[in-house]
Amino acid sequence: MIEIKRLSKSFGKKTVVEDVTLKIHSKAITSFIGPNGAGKSTLLSMVSRLLDADTGEVLLDQSNVKKMKSDAFAKRVAILKQANHFNIRLTVRELVAFGRYPYSKGRLNAEDHKFVDQALDYMNLTDMQDMFLDELSGGQKQRAFISMVIAQDTEYILLDEPLNNLDMKHSVQIMKILRKLVDELGKTVVIVLHDINFASVYSDRIVALKNGRLVKDGPTEEIINSESLREVYDMHIPVQVQDGCRICVYFNSHN
């Protein structure tokens, strides 16, 4: 289990994350939602050690993540940030194989290759494994990155806006895969999401942030209702239930 304790972070004079305390539940999808500048990505970066917190700590099974060795940490927690600046020419298989880096340091043994094969297969990329990443579409690329994270074989998978720049079809595809990772492989997935309806339909728990502070933290049903959402987004968001999914219809809302 990951516990976030009184975490704060400032850039210059601006406090981006302020005194956030929460627990990430295992074997579930937790979505971080909130308006722009709420501190969602910063929080995710601190959990994954990409950023150092100013104060507070992140505990992974009771031990402070800052004190863990980097390759030991890389075997337990994987983070995928928005990868639009990724400009190196690797084949899909090469990229996915680098997911085994924490284990193999680049010299893959038979077991590593098995993990790579499985990860490619899981993301339906086996046919494309020898293509270069820059030959792929946005959705295929995102699948390749997620495939790398699967090969990394961590309990925790952290994703920063994985649906960015993806069309509806590919967004649904990615979210279904994340759901499968939790339901079939028992992973714990934490995602930063902008689209509240994807958060509502696919996540088990929702963490809502606003101006760096934690506003809501609970099971999806408790957060996705007009009352709670007003606190987060300062607007009236009607919620309708359709085929068991709670859908926010905010497009023509009048405060």
Next chain:
Amino acid sequence: MLIVTVIILSVISLFIGAIDIKPSHLLNWESLETQIFLISRLPRLLAIILAGAGMGIAGLIMQSLSRNKFVSPTTAGTLDAAKLGIIISMIFFTGLSYIGQILFSFAFALIGTFIFMQLLERIKFKDAVFVPLIGIMYGNVIGALSTFLAYEANILQNVDAFFQGSFTLVVSGRYELLYVAVPAIIIAYIYANKFTVAGMGEDFAKNLGLSYRTVLNIGLIIVAIITTTVILTVGVIPFLGLIVPNLVSLYLGDNLRKTIPHTIFMGAAFLLFCDIISRLIVHPYEIPVNTTVAVIGSVIFLIMLFRGKAYAQK
């Protein structure tokens, strides 16, 4: 394929020059031809291969670590900083030994490149072409300082001659420093996977548990070692570190474990080819190899720029 090219070019390189040497001459150990072969031709060949391979690898590492296809020792101030180091050691530390000069130049190359990488981290606008432009400007600022110092000390001409990239002066006893590039290249190969991971960006690298800063620093040290040894023995070789890794990347991608061997051979082949042209064009005289490299290299570079801006930004 590349290896065969290097072998053919090597043989050509060994048997052209002001004095006609035929393989049959070499059977006579005492002959003048054999002496020339051993003292001049063979060292020259080795120097070309080492310098070509070395500059290719230096460029490859820099492109990987800076994540920009157009960064190389010539477009990031490395060469200029190494030069400045030599000039300062010439002017202010006249009593310094050869080894001292080398270390001085190495330190400057390292610091100069390091400053450029720091600059790069602070630039928000990371356009593929903008970054090397900054590097070239930065190099020119260092170059201006070098020229000023050399001018004040009245050694401008010596300096110009010193850095003129050329293999004419390479004879046995004058190029052995280049052997230092061999372990540097081997270390680069051992670190290939780490450089590739670092080339994915700091976030990716950290995610995979790589100590990003350490790898970055090791890369810069390798680049500085290679650049210094090349500049001190044969002078400035422009463009090679820029175009050779890019040509390899076009057909092989950016996985350094795969591209390093190709870069070594293509770098050597490219420089051998340019050197052969330099020696044939005004035979029996020769023009400095860096002139040939600059002419051929700039043409390839322009082609890369025109059709490659999109590719470099992918």
